[in-house]
Amino acid sequence: MNDKPLTQLDAQNRVEQIQAFKQEITQLESDEVFLLSQEQHQKIQNYHHALTNQLSKSFDIDVTSQAKKLTLGMQIASLFGALAMAISLFFLFYQFWGYINTSLQVVILITAPVILLILSLYLSQKENSAYFSKIAALVSFACFVLNLSMLGQIFNITPSPNALFVWAAFSFLLAYACNARLLVFFAIVSLSSFIAMKFGTWNGMYWISFGERPENFFLPSLLIFIIPQLFNHKCFSGFAVIYRVMAMSMIFIPILILSNWGQISYLTWSVGLIEGFYQIGGFLFSAIAIGIGIKRQWKDVVNTGNVFFILFLYTKLFDWWWDWMPKYVFFFVLGLTSLLALVVFKRVRLSCINEDVSA
Amino acid sequence: MKKYLFIGLTIIFLSNLAVLGGVMHNRSGEITSQLTLTERELSLPYNMGAEAENSGISVRLNWRVPSEEGNYSTNSRQVKIDKQTLIALGFNESYEGGRRSESLALYWALEFNGVLHRMELQKAARKYGEALLAHKEQPSDETKRIEKRFNEYLTKEKMTNSRLFFVKASANLAALDQEFSGRKDILIVKGLAKTYYNGQNKNYILQLNKFLVPKIMVPLQYTDIFTNLEPIARYKDHEPRYSLKVLWGARLEPWIIEANKLGK
Numbered sequence: 001m002n003d004k005p006l007t008q009l010d011a012q013n014r015v016e017q018i019q020a021f022k023q024e025i026t027q028l029e030s031d032e033v034f035l036l037s038q039e040q041h042q043k044i045q046n047y048h049h050a051l052t053n054q055l056s057k058s059f060d061i062d063v064t065s066q067a068k069k070l071t072l073g074m075q076i077a078s079l080f081g082a083l084a085m086a087i088s089l090f091f092l093f094y095q096f097w098g099y100i101n102t103s104l105q106v107v108i109l110i111t112a113p114v115i116l117l118i119l120s121l122y123l124s125q126k127e128n129s130a131y132f133s134k135i136a137a138l139v140s141f142a143c144f145v146l147n148l149s150m151l152g153q154i155f156n157i158t159p160s161p162n163a164l165f166v167w168a169a170f171s172f173l174l175a176y177a178c179n180a181r182l183l184v185f186f187a188i189v190s191l192s193s194f195i196a197m198k199f200g201t202w203n204g205m206y207w208i209s210f211g212e213r214p215e216n217f218f219l220p221s222l223l224i225f226i227i228p229q230l231f232n233h234k235c236f237s238g239f240a241v242i243y244r245v246m247a248m249s250m251i252f253i254p255i256l257i258l259s260n261w262g263q264i265s266y267l268t269w270s271v272g273l274i275e276g277f278y279q280i281g282g283f284l285f286s287a288i289a290i291g292i293g294i295k296r297q298w299k300d301v302v303n304t305g306n307v308f309f310i311l312f313l314y315t316k317l318f319d320w321w322w323d324w325m326p327k328y329v330f331f332f333v334l335g336l337t338s339l340l341a342l343v344v345f346k347r348v349r350l351s352c353i354n355e356d357v358s359a
Numbered sequence: 360m361k362k363y364l365f366i367g368l369t370i371i372f373l374s375n376l377a378v379l380g381g382v383m384h385n386r387s388g389e390i391t392s393q394l395t396l397t398e399r400e401l402s403l404p405y406n407m408g409a410e411a412e413n414s415g416i417s418v419r420l421n422w423r424v425p426s427e428e429g430n431y432s433t434n435s436r437q438v439k440i441d442k443q444t445l446i447a448l449g450f451n452e453s454y455e456g457g458r459r460s461e462s463l464a465l466y467w468a469l470e471f472n473g474v475l476h477r478m479e480l481q482k483a484a485r486k487y488g489e490a491l492l493a494h495k496e497q498p499s500d501e502t503k504r505i506e507k508r509f510n511e512y513l514t515k516e517k518m519t520n521s522r523l524f525f526v527k528a529s530a531n532l533a534a535l536d537q538e539f540s541g542r543k544d545i546l547i548v549k550g551l552a553k554t555y556y557n558g559q560n561k562n563y564i565l566q567l568n569k570f571l572v573p574k575i576m577v578p579l580q581y582t583d584i585f586t587n588l589e590p591i592a593r594y595k596d597h598e599p600r601y602s603l604k605v606l607w608g609a610r611l612e613p614w615i616i617e618a619n620k621l622g623k
Contacts, residue, residue, distance in 0.1 A: 091412060094412055094413050094414065094415070095412050095413075095414055096414055097414060097415050098413070098414025098415040098416060098579070098582065099414060099579070100579065101578070101579045101580070102578055102579065106379070110371065110372075110375050113371055114368065114371055117364070117367045117368070117371070118364065121360050121363055121364055121367075124360070125360055144371060147371070147375070148374060148375075148378060151375070151378050151379070151382075152378075153415070153417065153574075153576055154576050155378075155382040155385075155576070155612070155614070156572050156574070156575050156576055156612050156613050156614060157378065157381065157382065157572070157612055158549060158571045158572055158610065158611075158612060159571065163374075166370060166374045169370050170367065170370050170371070173363060173366055173367050173370065174367070176363075177360070177363040177367075203461075204449075204451070204461050204463075205461035205462060205463075206461070206462040206463055206464045206551055208462070208551070209461060209462040212461070
């Protein structure tokens with residue numbers, strides 16, 4: 001082993017690599033490509049056994065396929081647990097805050113996220129499995145959201161978009177401290193909303209109405225897409241995928257809306273021209289996304305690009321043909337376009353494989 | 360981990376400090392308005408669904424715009440404005456193509472229990488008088504129905520309807536302050552408004568949406584008077600059951616400093 005410090009993702013990848021290696025050796029031996037001696041077998045097995053033991057002691061990883069399936073169940077349970085706990089906390093406060101005086105309300109609202117922050121950081125260090133620290137982190141974030149929003153209600157404060165910036169900062173902090181993907185999601189939602197609100201304000205609207213102009217989301221989507229390129233996310237499993245998929249959704253959903261409702265655009269062109277512009281943009285950007293995804297080997301980017309390309313295509317076909325075509329012809333044409341897309345994707349895949357082989 | 364803890368605590372404490380500092384600034388600075396409002400202007404919330412579990416009490420500020428001649432409505436949220444006013448308010452585009460403007464946060468001046476309310480009372484009384492006369496001259500089910508309706512309007516205007524009337528919107532707080540300086544019946548708050556062009560009547564309409572702080576929280580020490588009080592439907596006539604003394608501070612944010620039970 002080299003001296004480079006391993007991350008949990010590295011450890012998991014290494015264990016999966018070992019499992020794949022064992023399967024391939026068995027296959028090669030059964031196909032009589034080559035045969036390892038008993039001694040070689042034993043040596044490799046001992047080495048792998050020791051390595052797997054060491055990795056599973058240091059990291060919360062799945063060393064068997066059964067463990068991997070159980071982990072997925074645990075992840076789902078912790079996700080629902082964390083969300084339910086956060087909602088429960090909100091209603092708990094709502095149920096009793098009317099019986100508490102203002103000073104005590106303030107003290108509770110400030111101390112709750114502090115205590116849960118300390119607890120989540122403590123659990124993330126002490127506990128081998130990080131599930132409980134992630135739940136504590138999400139509840140801490142919920143407490144902080146409750147903290148600022150309830151202070152707003154208690155003191156009748158004018159709402160401000162700055163709360164979203166602070167929530168984003170806190171959520172990012174907890175996400176990176178506890179390796180919690182769900183908190184990255186909330187952090188991205190908060191940060192993107194904040195930037196979209198600010199962008200809307202610069203363009204003359206009141207911040208709360210930021211959703212009325214979908215173009216407000218273009219700038220945050222670009223920034224969110226760039227973040228995993230600027231900072232190394234190797235230690236944080238799945239973070240980069242969340243950044244990229246959310247950034248792409250934030251650019252493609254507004255384009256999809258504007259390609260059908262041009263009147264809500266900032267552009268002062270005729271509605272037809274705006275819609276046409278965004279329709280072309282939708283096809284172009286989703287095709288570019290697929291291209292970049294293939295080149296950089298970002299499966300998530302390719303898939304998201306594919307989904308939106310198909311959506312743009314189907315909404316356009318619906319626009320053109322739904323009214324005048326018999327429905328059976330319309331759906332037949334949809335089926336044909338899917339087949340055409342399949343043929344294209346197959347050819348692209350084949351050329352990729354050929355490139356790999358020749359390389 | 361110490362680094363994360365330090366940053367986390369800094370975020371929590373600084374943001375709370377900013378919020379509570381803002382509250383102090385609002386309450387320790389100049390009092391911009393001081394009104395004793397009743398249930399007519401501050402209604403109890405309808406706690407339904409998830410809200411039913413809310414133990415806190417917030418009262419909603421009810422306000423209205425003066426009704427137009429020939430159209431008696433207490434729900435209208437629109438006032439006519441000219442193009443010059445529209446531009447002065449910060450709506451710097453022309454909306455004659457039928458597009459609605461963006462929402463803008465403006466300063467609104469509202470009059471409490473003043474000339475505008477007296478005019479509404481007179482109008483309701485005049486309408487009722489006309490309906491009564493019409494029924495006397497030509498008795499029929501239709502004239503009886505109209506007479507009854509205007510009698511209800513008048514009763515509501517005397518007893519139930521809000522006496523808080525929108526007077527003027529401005530993008531400039533100092534100018535609005537100066538215009539109404541010395542008027543104790545004037546409330547200045549921040550509210551959201553849009554504008555659009557009415558192609559039929561060829562005029563601009565200022566669409567008043569809502570106050571930026573539409574509800575006021577009742578602190579625990581004043582909640583006794585709300586014990587056993589249920590919200591009353593708007594269509595029912597009733598005397599106001601409580602009054603609340605409300606102050607608006609330097610940031611135009613309100614708070615309650617006194618509460619009294621009214622009636623029996």
